[in-house]
Amino acid sequence: MFKIAEKKLLAPDIYLMKVEAPRIAKTAKPGQFVIVITDERGERIPLTICDYDSKTGLVAIVVQAVGSSTKEMVKLNEGDSLRDFVGPLGNPSELANMDIEALKKEKIMFVAGGVGAAPVYPQLKYLHGLGIDADVIVGSKSKNYMILEDEMRAVSGNFYPATDDGSYGFKGLVTNLLEDLIKNKGKKYDRVVTIGPMIMMKFVCKLTKKYGIKTIVSLNSIMVDGTGMCGACRVTVGGKTRFTCVEGPEFDGHLVDFDEAMRRQTIYKSEEAVKLHRQNDPQEKGCFCKIDLGGVK
Amino acid sequence: MDRFKRTPISEQDPKERAKNFKEVCLGYTKEEAMREASRCLNCKKPGCVPNCPVAINIPKFISYVKEGDFESAAKVIAESSSLPAVCGRVCPQETQCEKNCVLGIKGEAIAIGKLERFVADWSREHDINTSKPLPYNGKKVAVIGSGPSGLSCAGDLAKLGYKVKIFEALHEPGGVLVYGIPEFRLPKDTVVKHEIDNLRKLGVDIETDVIIGKTITIDELLNGGGYDAVFVGSGAGLPKFMNIPGENSNGVFSANEILTRNNLMKAFRPEYATPIKIGKKVAVVGGGNVAMDAARTALRLGGEAHIVYRRSLEELPARTEEVHHAKEEGVIFDLLTNPVEIIADEKGWVKGMKCIRMKLGEPDESGRRKPVEIKGSEFLMDVDTVIMALGTSPNPLIPSTTKGLETNKRNCIIAQEDTGLTTKDKVYAGGDAVTGSATVILAMAAGRKAAAAIHERLSKEK
Numbered sequence A: 001m002f003k004i005a006e007k008k009l010l011a012p013d014i015y016l017m018k019v020e021a022p023r024i025a026k027t028a029k030p031g032q033f034v035i036v037i038t039d040e041r042g043e044r045i046p047l048t049i050c051d052y053d054s055k056t057g058l059v060a061i062v063v064q065a066v067g068s069s070t071k072e073m074v075k076l077n078e079g080d081s082l083r084d085f086v087g088p089l090g091n092p093s094e095l096a097n098m099d100i101e102a103l104k105k106e107k108i109m110f111v112a113g114g115v116g117a118a119p120v121y122p123q124l125k126y127l128h129g130l131g132i133d134a135d136v137i138v139g140s141k142s143k144n145y146m147i148l149e150d151e152m153r154a155v156s157g158n159f160y161p162a163t164d165d166g167s168y169g170f171k172g173l174v175t176n177l178l179e180d181l182i183k184n185k186g187k188k189y190d191r192v193v194t195i196g197p198m199i200m201m202k203f204v205c206k207l208t209k210k211y212g213i214k215t216i217v218s219l220n221s222i223m224v225d226g227t228g229m230c231g232a233c234r235v236t237v238g239g240k241t242r243f244t245c246v247e248g249p250e251f252d253g254h255l256v257d258f259d260e261a262m263r264r265q266t267i268y269k270s271e272e273a274v275k276l277h278r279q280n281d282p283q284e285k286g287c288f289c290k291i292d293l294g295g296v297k
Numbered sequence B: 001m002d003r004f005k006r007t008p009i010s011e012q013d014p015k016e017r018a019k020n021f022k023e024v025c026l027g028y029t030k031e032e033a034m035r036e037a038s039r040c041l042n043c044k045k046p047g048c049v050p051n052c053p054v055a056i057n058i059p060k061f062i063s064y065v066k067e068g069d070f071e072s073a074a075k076v077i078a079e080s081s082s083l084p085a086v087c088g089r090v091c092p093q094e095t096q097c098e099k100n101c102v103l104g105i106k107g108e109a110i111a112i113g114k115l116e117r118f119v120a121d122w123s124r125e126h127d128i129n130t131s132k133p134l135p136y137n138g139k140k141v142a143v144i145g146s147g148p149s150g151l152s153c154a155g156d157l158a159k160l161g162y163k164v165k166i167f168e169a170l171h172e173p174g175g176v177l178v179y180g181i182p183e184f185r186l187p188k189d190t191v192v193k194h195e196i197d198n199l200r201k202l203g204v205d206i207e208t209d210v211i212i213g214k215t216i217t218i219d220e221l222l223n224g225g226g227y228d229a230v231f232v233g234s235g236a237g238l239p240k241f242m243n244i245p246g247e248n249s250n251g252v253f254s255a256n257e258i259l260t261r262n263n264l265m266k267a268f269r270p271e272y273a274t275p276i277k278i279g280k281k282v283a284v285v286g287g288g289n290v291a292m293d294a295a296r297t298a299l300r301l302g303g304e305a306h307i308v309y310r311r312s313l314e315e316l317p318a319r320t321e322e323v324h325h326a327k328e329e330g331v332i333f334d335l336l337t338n339p340v341e342i343i344a345d346e347k348g349w350v351k352g353m354k355c356i357r358m359k360l361g362e363p364d365e366s367g368r369r370k371p372v373e374i375k376g377s378e379f380l381m382d383v384d385t386v387i388m389a390l391g392t393s394p395n396p397l398i399p400s401t402t403k404g405l406e407t408n409k410r411n412c413i414i415a416q417e418d419t420g421l422t423t424k425d426k427v428y429a430g431g432d433a434v435t436g437s438a439t440v441i442l443a444m445a446a447g448r449k450a451a452a453a454i455h456e457r458l459s460k461e462k
Ligand SMILES: Cc1cc2nc3c(=O)[nH]c(=O)nc-3n(C[C@H](O)[C@H](O)[C@H](O)COP(=O)(O)OP(=O)(O)OC[C@H]3O[C@@H](n4cnc5c(N)ncnc54)[C@H](O)[C@@H]3O)c2cc1C
Pocket: A033, A045, A046, A047, A048, A049, A062, A063, A064, A065, A066, A067, A068, A069, A070, A071, A115, A118, A119, A219, A220, A221, A222, A223, A249, A265, A266, A267, A268, A269, A272, A273, A276, A292, A293, A294
């Protein structure tokens, strides 16, 4: 059992939890994730490691309640325990393995969407620790969905918020903002790292390809074990099948087959809808119209 | 009594069991077991023993069964095997112990596996303790993986007085016994859980949710972790795919995914959260035990299940009993057939599988006749789900994070056959991680050999 030491509401349906997991807190690196099981009958849910501290033994995750399992998870409170918390899984971010001098020469832009801000934060923090302040674009539905802003501002260079409804910062999509910075504001980037909904990553990659900027994405494929055992997480990258959990989650965004990856995310949609319905309203039958599409904009 | 005829064993009716996940074979009663045991000739030079990979003294345990002294029978088996309730159920007996039973020359071999299972089940139900651990000897051993190899290595060492800790990557211990082999062949709550509880009673500590190589490394366990030796029993869990067009379409799964969702995550029970998706017509590609398990699982989840295998019935590597059971339950066998492409609809979901007919040609290196394609024989199979059961290979995670631990071309850890010692000092390995996918009994035997070798070495150190 893994105790929740702290829980905080960051935005509607988005929570930060700090979990006691000393082994993981000691070995985690930016870009890695954990698999969490809420209770005896729960499923294995992959969540990015948002922060870790080997001294306190705490690992922070940010979870958006989108479906039945994440809704169950966020019902837990401080002092409650998660049944399982496994990791750190996946490869550390490419940045965390790069030569520091080479890294210092690069101009890096992060583009986060929705809860994608959570996995971006530890990378910014890591770079900041090396004296590198990267720029960030964070996109969300509206101002009250913008998460971890203060934390990110403290460890980044320019911070550019964007909201769909214009309630905060730039009004529009992150891609519009990024293009505006590159085309009209004379900004130059050697590398873009983008994390968020697949559809957003797809369009960021399309844009950066046009401008010839190397782009790293972090994929959130459906997973079961997270250790390479099932192949549920397979994606096509550069024409080859790769397992996101062990060969990723980061890949060269210009090589990812996003249409296939998005399609594969929907495999269990109808099954999940039934489960959610059962959970919300055991009496009601028929319509599955209330399903949230996992933060996809 | 006809000495040449096997005592029949009761099984759930095929029509009934095709709709549930309860165990197929119900096992012998006391009387049936004694009757079957009384057929044994108690041979001076038994044909059975040399073909059991762990050389159980088969005539001896059977003669106790004949007398109704099941406790003594259990003790005889325990000298050689630590997982009899499992092996009695899943060993490929027809190619092992039962293959050269003298009775098999003129009639039917003794049902050795079924008798072993009976004895093991009886001693579980009667709480027979076959071992007493020695007092703690001051030494600690870490075991990686809780499949049959890890469990038996841990059990033997604990009995010898070692403090043993098993680290398991998944959230439940048991390895393939829990995530792979389905409930209807190997009940989890009774048989597997009992074996694991027994280990805990011996003082073995099991920590789940620890991925060696990620959460902590072997070098950390040995240096600073306080462990005097490590046994690696991490299995061969990586699924293979065919690399044919359309294989990433929605509705194509590995057998491991389907089995893990269903067995480990209990997706077949509505109160569990993990979803599973099985269509109306399911093709399972492959012919081994894994393929049979996947097909019979798909059938129980409501699909029409086909086994698509490129050789003929004689070459099917699965246990005869499983093939027989699968047929009884209604699994359809499409033999001498090989997929060449998976066809998806405009939304990316499987709507068919293009296959080619095969014929058997000359024998290959393995001695089996090689399947060759019949030109122009392509046809479309009408399926909406495809499950790939093409075999698995060891996970490279541990070797890639452990300095000095060498593997061969097939990603198998290199280890000495008689001791399990790897190329790294104090690190032993066994089971599927060393051999590639094999059997429960071989994994168990490897775990026990390594335990003996670890003891041999550590008992010399002061
Ligand atoms: C490596 C990785 C890191 C992740 N990090 C985070 C994180 O830090 N915070 C966070 O809130 N979520 C994260 N996710 C996504 C998270 O795992 C899913 O939201 C969760 O599994 C949904 O479970 P559910 O049962 O609540 O929803 P479901 O009922 O399963 O799904 C609800 C909707 O989400 C879609 N969906 C299902 N699984 C995924 C998935 N893996 N990714 C995207 N959409 C999915 C479904 O198609 C459906 O439309 C991550 C996923 C991966 C693979």
